[in-house]
Amino acid sequence: MQRILDSRNLSCLFQVPTSCSAADTFKILDTMIETARVAHMDELELYFSGDNDFGPLSSRNELESLNLLLKILNTLLLSANDGAAGVLQVIRDEVLIRLRSTELEDNGQMVVQMQDQHMEDSLLKWGKEHGVKTKLQIAFFEGAGRGMVASENMNVGDIGLEIPESAIISEELLCQSDMFLALKGLDSITTETMLLLWSIRERNNPSSNFKIYFEALPKNFNTGLSFGIDALAALEGTLLFDELMQARQHLRQQYDELFPILCINYPDIFKQDVYTWDNFLWACELWYSNSMMVVLSSGKLATCLIPIAGLLNHSVSPHILNYGRVDKATNSLKFPLSRPCKAGEQCFLSYGKHPGSHLITFYGFLPRGDNPYDVIPLDLDTSMDEEDCSSMSVTTSQTSHMVRGTWLSRFGGPPTYGLPQRLVSHLRAVLNCGQNESTPKADIKENDRMVLETLLSIFTPMLEGLGEPHDFDRGNACWDVKLALDYKDLQRRIVLSIVTSCTSGLAMLDS
Ligand SMILES: C[S@@+](CC[C@H](N)C(=O)[O-])C[C@H]1O[C@@H](n2cnc3c(N)ncnc32)[C@H](O)[C@@H]1O
Numbered sequence: 001m002q003r004i005l006d007s008r009n010l011s012c013l014f015q016v017p018t019s020c021s022a023a024d025t026f027k028i029l030d031t032m033i034e035t036a037r038v039a040h041m042d043e044l045e046l047y048f049s050g051d052n053d054f055g056p057l058s059s060r061n062e063l064e065s066l067n068l069l070l071k072i073l074n075t076l077l078l079s080a081n082d083g084a085a086g087v088l089q090v091i092r093d094e095v096l097i098r099l100r101s102t103e104l105e106d107n108g109q110m111v112v113q114m115q116d117q118h119m120e121d122s123l124l125k126w127g128k129e130h131g132v133k134t135k136l137q138i139a140f141f142e143g144a145g146r147g148m149v150a151s152e153n154m155n156v157g158d159i160g161l162e163i164p165e166s167a168i169i170s171e172e173l174l175c176q177s178d179m180f181l182a183l184k185g186l187d188s189i190t191t192e193t194m195l196l197l198w199s200i201r202e203r204n205n206p207s208s209n210f211k212i213y214f215e216a217l218p219k220n221f222n223t224g225l226s227f228g229i230d231a232l233a234a235l236e237g238t239l240l241f242d243e244l245m246q247a248r249q250h251l252r253q254q255y256d257e258l259f260p261i262l263c264i265n266y267p268d269i270f271k272q273d274v275y276t277w278d279n280f281l282w283a284c285e286l287w288y289s290n291s292m293m294v295v296l297s298s299g300k301l302a303t304c305l306i307p308i309a310g311l312l313n314h315s316v317s318p319h320i321l322n323y324g325r326v327d328k329a330t331n332s333l334k335f336p337l338s339r340p341c342k343a344g345e346q347c348f349l350s351y352g353k354h355p356g357s358h359l360i361t362f363y364g365f366l367p368r369g370d371n372p373y374d375v376i377p378l379d380l381d382t383s384m385d386e387e388d389c390s391s392m393s394v395t396t397s398q399t400s401h402m403v404r405g406t407w408l409s410r411f412g413g414p415p416t417y418g419l420p421q422r423l424v425s426h427l428r429a430v431l432n433c434g435q436n437e438s439t440p441k442a443d444i445k446e447n448d449r450m451v452l453e454t455l456l457s458i459f460t461p462m463l464e465g466l467g468e469p470h471d472f473d474r475g476n477a478c479w480d481v482k483l484a485l486d487y488k489d490l491q492r493r494i495v496l497s498i499v500t501s502c503t504s505g506l507a508m509l510d511s
Pocket residue numbers: 106143144145146147218221289290310311312313314315362363364365366367368
């Protein structure tokens with residue numbers, strides 16, 4: 001859908017009159033926004049949106065939609081006659097107002113800390129000497145390490161940060177090294193793994209061009225991959241526990257396949273005291289938590305480390321959304337703003353559409369604010385007699401479903417009770433195949449009762465399995481135990497919201 005509806009052909013959908021009442025102008029704006037929301041819908045939003053649900057769908061979707069509209073309006077304004085230009089200008093101003101008012105919870109909650117910034121100042125100086133341009137400076141935030149703060153007011157479209165391609169760490173650097181010559185013939189090692197091995201050596205190389213970058217990196221990344229035994233124990237029974245165990249097992253296996261054999265075969269390149277398990281794990285966490293996918297000027301999509309840009313923290317409602325392609329005219333990677341950022345405010349990036357479990361495993365944090373990607377998958381084994389269900393639609397025959405916190409849903413009452421429409425429709429069809437428009441109201445109610453009771457029978461034991469919240473002082477707990485407990489609280493909150501929605505749905509049916 002997004003490919004079809006780009007800014008050029010989307011503008012053809014809108015016929016803007018040459019004069020318009022204020023009410024009609026806002027009607028045009030609403031239609032434009034609703035169309036743009038659909039253009040930016042991802043699979044998850046498609047799943048959770050109901051019929052006649054015109055949004056907003058999520059803060060990210062809203063940001064993308066308003067930015068798309070801004071682009072279209074700028075294009076339309078270039079060729080509009082005087083009358084239409086007036087209307088378009090009013091709409092454009094309103095889009096900017098909405099972009100300015102999009103709420104950002106992270107800023108209110110992240111507390112600035114005073115710390116020695118000696119390393120960070122050296123990194124910024126190094127960046128400037130290497131052609132980095134920025135309207136951001138570095139600050140420390142409680143619970144998030146370093147972050148970047150606007151040093152002046154920035155508007156939508158302003159470039160917050162610009163990094164020359166020559167200052168980016170990518171496979172192009174690896175290809176110039178002796179390590180690449182040694183390893184390129186081995187089928188079993190991917191370019192990403194070679195780059196990871198390269199970065200372990202470069203971190204220890206006193207004459208590296210990226211010495212200051214490596215020195216300024218954290219000594220410990222504290223991602224889920226480094227969780228200790230107590231944190232893992234706290235997670236037992238959750239999906240995150242399985243995700244973490246699998247990821248750690250995979251990395252250990254990968255390390256054991258590479259070492260000590262590479263140290264034996266190439267002792268000059270792979271020094272035994274450098275290629276330890278701890279250093280390997282550190283490099284894995286570095287690449288997982290700090291790398292970005294970038295289309296280089298060669299046209300190649302590559303996983304890269306980007307000095308200075310790697311200091312931007314993540315938000316579900318970020319300032320910088322669209323980056324990732326080196327501008328061939330300037331040979332630089334630009335980070336333009338999709339929403340304004342005032343001087344002194346932390347400027348956030350989007351690391352992608354990730355659930356909390358992924359962010360804990362590979363980045364070591366849970367974002368503040370509602371994360372629409374925190375879903376619980378639900379595989380419903382509803383095998384049924386096909387003949388009985390000949391009326392089942394394509395959507396109801398889907399068996400992979402999911403739920404998320406029902407506080408994200410705008411509609412609490414019937415017919416969906418705050419639950420995903422697709423899930424409810426599926427269960428309705430499975431639990432009563434014969435229902436149609438002429439089904440009596442009492443039967444529909446009975447069917448709804450069965451749907452809600454079925455969901456309660458799934459989610460009540462799940463809630464019990466998560467146990468009671470721990471009431472010990474988290475302030476003194478280790479970072480990993482704290483994070484594990486925060487994750488469990490989130491899971492509990494999601495499951496509890498489903499149970500509560502089902503229970504109040506049943507109460508509505510009784511009343
Ligand atoms: C790309 S780095 C960002 C810079 C990092 N804060 C630092 O001090 O180097 C990614 C790491 O920043 C931290 N981080 C990013 N966004 C965060 C957020 N919203 N809340 C807490 N920590 C965050 C996590 O430790 C994550 O692994």
